[in-house]
Amino acid sequence: MPLKLYNTLTRTIEPFMPRDPARVTFYTCGPTVYDYAHIGNFRSFLAADVLRRFVESPLCEVTGRDGKAVSGPRRVVHVMNITDVGHMTDDADGGENGEDRMAVAGRRIAEAKKSGRLPAGVNIDPSDPYQIAAFYGDAFVDDAKRLGLKVAVEAEKEPGLMPRATKHIDGMKRVIDALIARGHAYVGGAPGRKAVYFSVESFERYGALSGNTLEALQSGAGGRISEGNQQEKKHPADFLLWKEDAAHVMKWPSPGGIEGQGYPGWHIECTVMSARSLLGEAEFDRLLGEGGHTPDPAIIDIHSGGEDNIFPHHECEIAQSSAAFCADAGHGTFARMWFHPRFLFVEGAKMSKSKGNFFTARDLFAKGYEPAAVRLELIKTHYRSNANFTEQGLRDSQRMVERLRRFAENGASDGSESRHAGTVEGAFAEAMHEDLNIAGALGELNKWLNETPRPTAADLAALKRIDAVLGLLELEKPAQAQTELGLFMDGLAPDPSVIAKLQERVDAKKARDFKRSDAIRDELAAMGYAIKDVAGGKVEVRRK
């Protein structure tokens, strides 16, 4: 059975039917870079990563235009943007007032600098938003690569796969001008604070993605929308495409015949970067040009983002993208498939700094958890459930990673053809085809591992194809330092006092003074180390 996915737009699980089954276009709404990304961010990005890996796997079938199954492998062009334009902290005015997030980040960096908390070798000017964005952007890409986010790895060679919003201001202005020309946008406001708004009433299906109606939005608007800016809007739900503001931290010459400088609205960047990066510059030009509008309601195959993006961000993207690119603007869907992973909880509660259950990826790496374990813990729950991230779960994941690695690294036995290699791939794929049932797929994998004590070359090849989807074994292994006696895991540095105790313990054991050797183990435990004797007479040392 070919791949089926839950499409937020239709609220049903439906066959995935790309425009070209050999080349799938996939856009993920990436991070804003005012701070380090946390594990909730990464859960969402990793869910998208697993989807892209599965779609390009030889194990995956998709539905062709003729309704028939098309087997893999296939190419997936996956683009994930980085939002490096500053946005406002205060939403009370629809994001048009308040403080720029980039400025807030600058203050935080300035404080960190003063108290010496910036990482060594980092020297950024807290008053330069571009430097701040570059700093956190680089940190994000580092974390993403360690967690095996394929798009981040690819973007090293092909930077266009992770476009920066500030590099696409020209495209945004062109789209805004096109929207004005087509009657979907208008200029309002007084000189010096003019704004371009998208007219939601000009887009028939506004609200289709989030299940809203314009009436509901109007009545539900409540106190969230300020009076001030509403007066210049034709409809309360009209959203900002561009704002003239000479005082803004990041600003550019304006579109729409507005004289002063300003900055783009929240949603327009994704319209531009998705179309341009996935379809290419020439097609972007053609779509915007005279008579270039596509007859196809969808421009790209898959679009993903966290569930909080459904409204307003993706709703607005659909409206403005369809209005700009589609021949029948009112029925555009922008993407064929809308994919929205749910939020991550941590220790049973919504992650928040005040609850102390807020983790960035690098927090966990620093605690000694290896990237593969973090990755597995973040992907092993169905993407449409609120996963609960726990330390216990992380330990479970760590063990499963070690189990897989042992299986893969012990080498092929010269035994006969495996009875199972073919069936595990089939069972794994069958589960994944059902809206990415990864827990079911992992269950099949575990069952097979149990049944295969002596893997053959065919078994190892099967594991490799499965792992290409999971993306675990390719990740860096935890740092290990060896001394004559000790094997220091979890990135621990060999501490002389520990080495001395290990030596003393070996001597005690040699003298069969087990009372003393056990006491040393307790002493090490009190110091925060867990030890175990491993093959070759060495002692493995881990954090307790």
Add this chain to the structure above:
RNA sequence: GGCCGCGUACCAAAGUGGUCUAAUGGAGCGGAUUGCAAAUCCGUUGGCGAAAGCCUUCGUCGGUUCGAAUCCGACCGCGGCCUCCA
């Protein structure tokens, strides 16, 4: 108020009409191994029973059906979104 999602055994999490006491992992228990540990491997983990077997479980209460964890209704509880957020 509107829209959406969730509730499975000690924990996590599959299962969407019979093959379900219910995959898989963890934890627990028993065993092998170890000086002892750890790790690993094997067995096992609802109740009664030596066993065959019988009884009871999938938020609660009802309903549909020969048959329900699975379909329908109501209720209870949890969560997300409704212009900050992945």
